Amino acid sequence: MNPKPKAKKLNKAWLHDHLNDPYVKLANKEGYRARAAYKLKEIDETLSLVKPGQLVVDLGSTPGAWSQYLRRRMSPGGAAAGTLAGTIVALDLLPMEPIEGVTFLQGDFREAEVLERLTTALDGRLADLVVSDMAPNLSGIASADSARVADLIELAIDFARHHMKPEGALVAKLFHGAGYAELTRLFKENFRIVKPIKPKASRDKSSETFMIGIGVKELATRGTDTP
Numbered sequence: 001m002n003p004k005p006k007a008k009k010l011n012k013a014w015l016h017d018h019l020n021d022p023y024v025k026l027a028n029k030e031g032y033r034a035r036a037a038y039k040l041k042e043i044d045e046t047l048s049l050v051k052p053g054q055l056v057v058d059l060g061s062t063p064g065a066w067s068q069y070l071r072r073r074m075s076p077g078g079a080a081a082g083t084l085a086g087t088i089v090a091l092d093l094l095p096m097e098p099i100e101g102v103t104f105l106q107g108d109f110r111e112a113e114v115l116e117r118l119t120t121a122l123d124g125r126l127a128d129l130v131v132s133d134m135a136p137n138l139s140g141i142a143s144a145d146s147a148r149v150a151d152l153i154e155l156a157i158d159f160a161r162h163h164m165k166p167e168g169a170l171v172a173k174l175f176h177g178a179g180y181a182e183l184t185r186l187f188k189e190n191f192r193i194v195k196p197i198k199p200k201a202s203r204d205k206s207s208e209t210f211m212i213g214i215g216v217k218e219l220a221t222r223g224t225d226t227p
Helices: 004-019 022-030 037-047 065-073 112-121 142-163 180-190
Strands: 055-059 087-092 102-106 127-132 164-175 191-197 208-216
Touching: 022 037, 037 065, 037 164, 037 191, 037 208, 055 065, 055 142, 065 087, 065 102, 087 112, 102 112, 112 142, 127 142, 142 164, 142 180, 142 208, 164 180, 180 191, 180 208
Parallel strands: 055 087, 055 127, 087 102, 127 164
Antiparallel strands: 164 208, 191 208
16 A cells, blocks of 8 residues: 555645644744744733843744744834844754844753853843743654653753743743653642643644743742642
């Protein structure tokens, strides 16, 4: 049996859905590189996380839609270029086309040398907000994939604990399934306020959700809450 016709049909169906997606159309109209911008937009509008003057770290930034949204929110009048009231540092394993005012670092967040470069880029300052759209390449093997997701989430939380203000917030992408409950517990151990949000811009078929942790707990209080 030749699987190619089925694959071709699936590709056509995906392309049709993509081109007719209202968020894809809106992203094209408003100049965003990806529909993902509207996921962060809804999270921000719900919790009022992004403010002018902040230092924000964007993990897993490529192609740059989240950095674009942050840049507009931190600019007078929401401009995509010109004056920027604040600092945005973005990081991704893949290259990213430049965004005016955004400092971009290319490298693997899991490597100590890359984390050191990111820390250096912060120039001794603590972040007000850390946003992470990071996701590993999924293999389809549930146990392996959940371990890869957990590794990135744990690194993001550890980074936030050491490089974010006590009252700051971490936004991170999770996936429902194996390991989700454990990662939720990890957020509750490390942050005073924990809120899960599945933005309308997340496709219905997607298992992704976003966990927001606000206010880093002191080390002495960790583990005292029940999940």
